[in-house]
Amino acid sequence: MTATNAPAAIGLHGLRKSYGATEVLPALEAELRGGEFTVILGPSGCGKSTLLNCIAGLERLSAGRITIAGREVQEAEPKDRGIAMVFQNYALYPHMSVAGNIGYALKVARVPRAEREARIAAAARIVDLGDYLHRRPSELSGGQRQRVAIARAVVREPQVLLYDEPLSNLDAKLRQDMRMELAGLHRRIGATSVFVTHDQVEAMTLADRIMVLNRGRIEQFATPQEIYHAPATAFVAGFIGAPAMTLLDVAGEGGWLRLSDGTVLARHRHQGAALLGIRPEQVLADPAGVPARVIYREDLGAHSVLTLQLGDGSRLQMAAGPGRPVAASSDIRIALPAGALHLFDPLTGRAFARHPVPSDAMKVQDDAIPS
Ligand SMILES: Nc1ncnc2c1ncn2[C@@H]1O[C@H](COP(=O)(O)OP(=O)(O)OP(=O)(O)O)[C@@H](O)[C@H]1O
Ligand SMILES: [Mg+2]
Structure with missing residues (x-):
């Protein structure tokens, strides 16, 4: 996300993932363009989270390579991949303030206090929580809590933001609001974003390009308009x-x-x-x-x-x-x-x-x- 770096593209090269005899991802080949918002869309169990976790380094590949900004990362620790991840179940620390939650990773990384506070304030502003820094999670709405979870990822200034169904726990109206906020966030910070969902409305509204997965295979990887008007497969x-x-x-x-x-x-x-x-x-x-x-x-x-x-x-x-x-x-x-x-x-x-x-x-x- 740092303004001096070009946005990081993500390359998936012959990426395979099996659990025992079960092959979940059979040799994926794709390039997720730097700075784009890619949505990985597919039915439950098709391998979306597995793919995201492979990119994040939470799962080891069975074969193949992953590049981020041209660098091979499949052997790198998650913390060394320049990524930050937002999950569906965004556990916040209940005893910490919003600021404490957002800045926790920076504190662990021993970022000096003054810089930490500046980055916390900036991240909170990005998700529109600037006035809530001293609240506890219990004093926030569901959508505000999810925004804290997003700020917690943004504050690390990642090259790549990964989201795994971050809106699934929210009600319909809030999901719509959050879609708009995520789109705005992406425009403002320009990090390469990968967003997993089984909700085609989220995919159509948020994506620059949608990767449609079916049993671990890419059915089509194209713009929402192409996916809608020119589906490649039944x-x-x-x-x-x-x-x-x-x-x-x-x-x-x-x-x-x-x-x-x-x-x-x-x-x-x-x-x-x-x-x-x-x-x-x-x-x-x-x-x-x-x-x-x-x-x-x-x-x-x-x-x-x-x-x-x-x-x-x-x-x-x-x-x-x-x-x-x-x-x-x-x-x-x-x-x-x-x-x-x-x-x-x-x-x-x-x-x-x-x-x-x-x-x-x-x-x-x-x-x-x-x-
Ligand atoms: N640790 C594991 N051991 C064995 N099989 C697994 C493991 N984790 C996932 N799987 C299997 O891999 C397949 C893909 O799982 P994955 O979680 O990636 O699906 P998903 O597309 O994210 O689904 P959902 O939309 O339900 O979250 C599923 O069939 C699942 O049962
Ligand atoms: Mg999943």
């Missing part, structure tokens, strides 16, 4: 979006995509079996379209989400605006616009063709689509 498509993309088994023949019962779904030149993906918000009502039965309706206020059943029994979700209420167990007709269709190989899950990303949404090129 797994990514089915993980991102609230609700996520619907995936249907279809067959393409003679310019049409059909369900197994022969129902024509959409025009498309694909030949053969495919997984057809479509986002709920892109399904349209169309009196001349495909017949569907509304089997469930979730009213979310601003819009509702309909679960539809199609001719072959498969299900599809559709987001409907507030204008046209649709009753459950009514019959409707829908259209799947050609531009909204994503086709994936049913065997490998890979996209047959990548969708273009709207140009105004493009921040950085993705360069790590696994092959």
Whole structure:
């Protein structure tokens, strides 16, 4: 974080991690760019914490190398890696003030008192706790306590900040506030940040680039916009979006995509079996379209989400605006616009063709689509 140093990139080179016979991370290859906010996203048990702990030095690699700012660190002690970590369970010392908690690591490192106090004050200001330095943790809200935990990491002026689900214990409103604060913090200090979560909203809102992990493998490592608009695999498509993309088994023949019962779904030149993906918000009502039965309706206020059943029994979700209420167990007709269709190989899950990303949404090129 020191202003004179360029932000530290993190390189993962053939990184493997096994516990006994269980391989959790099978040979990861990736470059996390210096100064970027990388979110590692994936379902429970996919290896997110394991990967973060390997970067932090809390776990030993089974094979491979990790570089931070070009230096190999896989054999280095955690304290010598230039990192600081924020956990979900941020245990604060209850008998110490906010200042004492923030400055504890500096005290242990025998940083002189005057410098310590200046750094504590600066870190507290960054997380907006400047007026709370003398409080005890018990006199703070959950969000304020989490900010103390973040300040405790920031005060060490790390090159790299690692977060493992730091917002999971907070309520929905507080999580949203903290997302905004973390984004602001990242802009102010510019340290390379790696943030683990299984919450795709956190990933979409915080990340410069998202690494989507599935059973220890990188499914896609790209900007939120690319992940959303051009998912590289059916797994990514089915993980991102609230609700996520619907995936249907279809067959393409003679310019049409059909369900197994022969129902024509959409025009498309694909030949053969495919997984057809479509986002709920892109399904349209169309009196001349495909017949569907509304089997469930979730009213979310601003819009509702309909679960539809199609001719072959498969299900599809559709987001409907507030204008046209649709009753459950009514019959409707829908259209799947050609531009909204994503086709994936049913065997490998890979996209047959990548969708273009709207140009105004493009921040950085993705360069790590696994092959
Ligand atoms: N010490 C260990 N010994 C054996 N297996 C382990 C150990 N630690 C983790 N695992 C296994 O490794 C896999 C990945 O665990 P990890 O904690 O990295 O997942 P995660 O993606 O962080 O999940 P969550 O979102 O639930 O925190 C899991 O299947 C887990 O059971
Ligand atoms: Mg975890």
